[in-house]
Amino acid sequence: MSTKNIVIPDIGDFDSVEVIEILVAVGDSISVEDSLITVESDKASMEIPSSDSGIITGIKVAIGDNVNEGTAIFEIEVSEESDSTAPEEAPAKEAEPVAEVKAEATKADTPAPAPVAEKPVPKPSPTANIDEKTFTKAYATPSMRRFARELGVDLGKVQGSGRKNRILKEDIQGFVKQSLAGGGSTQASGSVLGVAPMPDIDFSKWGDVEEISLSKINKLTGKFLHRNWVTIPHVTQYDEADITEMEAFRKDMGAELKGQGVKITPLAFIMKAVIAGLKEYPRFNSSLDPSGETVIEKKYYHIGVAVDTPDGLVVPVIRDADQKSLVQISQEIRDMAIKARDKKLSPSDMQGGCISISSLGGIGGTKFTPIINAPEVAILGVSRSKMQPVWNGSEFVPRLMLPMSLSYDHRVIDGAAGARFTTYVSKVLSDIRRLLL
Numbered sequence: 001m002s003t004k005n006i007v008i009p010d011i012g013d014f015d016s017v018e019v020i021e022i023l024v025a026v027g028d029s030i031s032v033e034d035s036l037i038t039v040e041s042d043k044a045s046m047e048i049p050s051s052d053s054g055i056i057t058g059i060k061v062a063i064g065d066n067v068n069e070g071t072a073i074f075e076i077e078v079s080e081e082s083d084s085t086a087p088e089e090a091p092a093k094e095a096e097p098v099a100e101v102k103a104e105a106t107k108a109d110t111p112a113p114a115p116v117a118e119k120p121v122p123k124p125s126p127t128a129n130i131d132e133k134t135f136t137k138a139y140a141t142p143s144m145r146r147f148a149r150e151l152g153v154d155l156g157k158v159q160g161s162g163r164k165n166r167i168l169k170e171d172i173q174g175f176v177k178q179s180l181a182g183g184g185s186t187q188a189s190g191s192v193l194g195v196a197p198m199p200d201i202d203f204s205k206w207g208d209v210e211e212i213s214l215s216k217i218n219k220l221t222g223k224f225l226h227r228n229w230v231t232i233p234h235v236t237q238y239d240e241a242d243i244t245e246m247e248a249f250r251k252d253m254g255a256e257l258k259g260q261g262v263k264i265t266p267l268a269f270i271m272k273a274v275i276a277g278l279k280e281y282p283r284f285n286s287s288l289d290p291s292g293e294t295v296i297e298k299k300y301y302h303i304g305v306a307v308d309t310p311d312g313l314v315v316p317v318i319r320d321a322d323q324k325s326l327v328q329i330s331q332e333i334r335d336m337a338i339k340a341r342d343k344k345l346s347p348s349d350m351q352g353g354c355i356s357i358s359s360l361g362g363i364g365g366t367k368f369t370p371i372i373n374a375p376e377v378a379i380l381g382v383s384r385s386k387m388q389p390v391w392n393g394s395e396f397v398p399r400l401m402l403p404m405s406l407s408y409d410h411r412v413i414d415g416a417a418g419a420r421f422t423t424y425v426s427k428v429l430s431d432i433r434r435l436l437l
């Protein structure tokens, strides 16, 4: 046994290439030609193979480092056989990927596909749906190509999010997740993972049927709802608020305002309570940056309201709702709902929302799971309030209880924060004097 450094072999014309992946760890047992790291030049990426067999005892590079021929990348404890054969064998083996890279690099100025040969695909293969032509053209490192093949993913269909649109592991995993959910371009042919495709059934075999086209709104919202459901890890927190006093006040006010043609529904109070919640827990008033690295916190309070129309669901936005009175909010919700049902909403009426409220209180139900209206990170669902016996410590008393269902994006909001938010909104609705604070 002896210790030696593994160095970058001759990599042809490439000077100073960046390490983009480290494929082995300290303690790993490696053989000659096992891939150790992936490097990337302007034109291509390639894996650097090992010149020796042995056990990795030290890593001398980090992702992002630039390396050249001769740079030491690993320290290994070399096994006897490898030690004696290495001097003769290493140069020939090291030369292989370099030649391939050179050939690839001359073909195009844009990032080229990684040139290292991929492992043979076992039969029967999970990759039956792979289009070899587009797979070859996709920009991904050899290890990502192998990973994609193992999962049966056609790289040609994956959108890369790395530098110069290189396909990363997360992109492949995201594609798989979407495929498993039956979405994306794989739906018609069935998932690339072997999940059974949706059957195309002739229902008239069993009785009379009628085929009805989905409305434009149905089709459009369907797409976005599907995307949001599949890509956002939803958690729904259920809670309830005692709105006995709030409703008593609303009814009193209703009688007073009736003469002016104004009607305040519970939704206006709920919107005010949600805004109080956003102020107390600003994380709910944010959006996740596409990089997944930061959240963008908003300092304004534009609230979306789900409106049911004969053509489908739309979500107009009440702007700067924090600066509006309960009467103004009620009037705006009513105006937006009329506009929505008359198909007069403009795209800008539906943009810029911070959080949405979906109220099914006028219809019924006890709770439901609303789907987050991305890029918002939460949506509050409200169901029908009901008089219930509530234990006040000494007796049961009749109280009007409002069921709430808050769905939130678990990448941005923790479970504890979800429960704190609904508890806070519940507290505000139970004692609306808190809205004055």
Ligand code: CAO
Pocket: 265, 266, 267, 268, 305, 306, 307, 308, 309, 313, 333, 337, 358, 359, 360, 361, 362, 363, 370, 371, 382, 383, 384, 385, 386, 402
């Ligand atoms: N509990 C009990 N009653 C409620 C209630 C609640 N939580 N919320 C509203 N009501 C009552 C109202 O007070 C009103 O009663 P009166 O007519 O006796 O005064 C009645 O229900 C009808 O209210 P409304 O629906 O006209 O008004 P709203 O402000 O509650 O809602 C709007 C307006 C536009 C949100 C609603 O019409 C609507 O479209 N809701 C459906 C939203 C939807 O489809 N969501 C699902 C989307 S999927 O997430």
